[in-house]
Amino acid sequence: MNFELTVLGTSSAVPTSVRFPSAHVLNAYEQFFLIDCGEGTQMQLRKFKIKFARINHIFISHLHGDHYFGIYGLLSSFALQKRKNELHIYAPEELRKLVKVQLKYLDLGFPISFHYLNFDRKKKILDTKHIEVYSFPLKHSISTCGFLFQEKERERNIIKAKIEKYQLGLREIVKLKSGNNVEREDGTVLDYNDFTNSPSKARSYAYCSDTQYYNKIADYVKDVDLLYHEATYMDIDKALAKKTMHSTASDAAKIASKANANKLILGHYSGRYYDLKPMLIEASKYHNNVVLAHDGFSFSLPYKK
């Protein structure tokens, strides 16, 4: 099943002609999670052919405009398209009021459930059939969360040839797949290890929005497969990173390394950098699997043994 990330925007606060503000979409089992919603998100969704109607969950990391100014236009378009499905928004509490004031004259026509973020600790905020979502605190100039999307452990795979050979019943198959032995009435024991193969490992993606270098992130996203970490600045501007409570590409890579993340993707680049390759070089000193996201960057997490 799909576990695919699309990056819609890679600019920091001030967009450029080729970089829109922050927004990511994770397609996990055909559930489309929109993570941050900077200005122009709805145009980027159109451009990269992601259907509005597939989005039922929006996560807003914090209330700096480049992470949420696109939500008004997106909600308006949902309404104009006669959306009926409930929309879940996970965000700082104040967003509810902002949306209310902004869309005062608009009859949305669909329900919104607001879920307020907690900025003190890591917390499970959503639990679906296949996916769990956690928020965790970052360290920025205002209250900010990151988000971890964790695929649930999959069941073991039954070895098909054995179904017929042993005339396995449905209950027996279910029990074996869940990792339990089956004892038959005649006393024979079917060892699940003989009848099933290990499932592919659960996959995970973490989104680390605006933050300064913050040790605890590594614990929050320990062993994550795909880590997005903001990289607003290069080392030469690290004083600026400190002042604005943002990270350098090196900071991001140090966190990724500490967290044992398999792959790191960078974004949220300051508009002062046109050529980003030197940023990649800096980050690659601290982690061996770093890529630079661009607007439209897409990565599908493979199954892994």
Add this chain to the structure above:
Amino acid sequence: MNFELTVLGTSSAVPTSVRFPSAHVLNAYEQFFLIDCGEGTQMQLRKFKIKFARINHIFISHLHGDHYFGIYGLLSSFALQKRKNELHIYAPEELRKLVKVQLKYLDLGFPISFHYLNFDRKKKILDTKHIEVYSFPLKHSISTCGFLFQEKERERNIIKAKIEKYQLGLREIVKLKSGNNVEREDGTVLDYNDFTNSPSKARSYAYCSDTQYYNKIADYVKDVDLLYHEATYMDIDKALAKKTMHSTASDAAKIASKANANKLILGHYSGRYYDLKPMLIEASKYHNNVVLAHDGFSFSLPYKK
């Protein structure tokens, strides 16, 4: 001197992958007037290489999101770029509150003067050295204005050869250029018609934002050189145009014709139309100089005799 229009967005309420929401920029004598500011305006300004710092006047026709949701991001970017110059915003009164709520935590660092629109009658709202701007009421589901940008009459051009021949003084030149005769101390009269040529005629541009077909517009923009009139729908959807208080391309062309507008440009197209040529054909039945705007469309009004 420049009198050049750039269209930043041509979608109606719901943008498409190639059409952003409404925003126009008129460069009149290197004053950049931003007219409406739909979501993504700042990205379009970047794309079409119009410097933020050149914009000191923003005109918002009405408070439907596709005409102003971009203002928050633009103001934020102004602030982040350390803008100091005063910004003038001509808009419905309520925008002031919306901006205040939205940018509560942002230290803008530059002054904004709000000028509230009047929706009852045509009114001069700005008078600069070279340009006068008027607002005028349109007919839409909420209070909405159009805007007329009128170049002031230019002075007559002095015929240079005559300056030396008649040893004209500065005061004499000024008087002749303003269309007055000069009587010299010796009693000779210099006829301004002999010493000057007619100036090029004053140019004008009118922006007719969301509106249903509305007769009075033709009076408000009488003899305008360049008329933008919304054309959300084609004739086949005229029932929808009526219901939503928008115009068809034919409506726009009828107004242009009635107003004796020299050139009509269309925009604000419904996302249901992919190919716009049939729209052009419909409009061309009623006006002989119609063009379809697209995002990035630019037109420089020539001098005219």
